[in-house]
Amino acid sequence: xxxxxxxxSQDGLxxxxxxxxxxxxxxxxxxMNEESWKRTLETGKATYWSRSRQSFWVKGxxxxxxxxxxxxxxxxxxxxxxLKIDQVGGAACHEGYRxxxxxxxxxxALQVVGERVFDPKTVYGK
Numbered sequence: 001x002x003x004x005x006x007x008x009s010q011d012g013l014x015x016x017x018x019x020x021x022x023x024x025x026x027x028x029x030x031x032m033n034e035e036s037w038k039r040t041l042e043t044g045k046a047t048y049w050s051r052s053r054q055s056f057w058v059k060g061x062x063x064x065x066x067x068x069x070x071x072x073x074x075x076x077x078x079x080x081x082x083l084k085i086d087q088v089g090g091a092a093c094h095e096g097y098r099x100x101x102x103x104x105x106x107x108x109a110l111q112v113v114g115e116r117v118f119d120p121k122t123v124y125g126k
Contacts (some may be wrong), residue, residue, distance in 0.1 A: 002041070005079040006034045013049060014079050018059075018092060021070040021084035027092035028100040030057075032081070044069050046083055063123050065089035091117035094124070 006012045013031040020027060030048040032040070036056055039047040043058075046067035050057040060066030071084040093100040095116075102114030 002074075003078075004034075004037060004074065004081070005077060006037075008077070008079045013051070014081065016046075016048060017080070017082045018046060018067055018085050018087075019082055021086055025099060026101060027085070027087060027098070030059075037081075040069060040083070046085055059092075060088060063089065063091070063094070063118075065091050067092070089117070094120060096120045096123070 004014060006014060008014075012033050014033075014037075016030050016032045018027045018030065019025065030046075031051060032047075033049040036047045036049045039045075039056065039058075046059045046069055048057045048059065049055075058066075066088040067083070067085040068088065069083050069085055073082040073084070075081070087098075091098050093102065095102070096118045097114040098117055099114060102112060103110040104113050105111075
């Protein structure tokens with residue numbers, strides 16, 4: 001099994017960038033601990049560590065918008081990964097957008113530049 005440098009950070013988490021494997025579009029940033037890394041390698045599904053819930057998070061287990069890992073890149077320090085993924089359902093963002101990066105800076109404000117793929121109230125009941 002490939003070992004990454006989880007000890008480098010104080011909380012044992014490394015950044016994981018999810019990128020569309022075909023277009024190269026950056027979809028989201030999440031974090032992995034050593035166990036979520038192992039689960040990702042074993043299952044082929046992107047599995048993260050939720051800092052807010054303090055639990056494992058298999059992307060798409062609530063929404064159905066699963067991330068199937070096609071390729072993994074590891075940085076030179078072995079403490080950050082890029083997951084090139086096949087985004088099922090068309091949306092990576094819990095707010096219903098394809099990418100979590102759906103806003104851009106316009107002067108001193110944020111402007112929405114993405115379109116919603118789904119209504120989060122319908123999917124998550126919130």
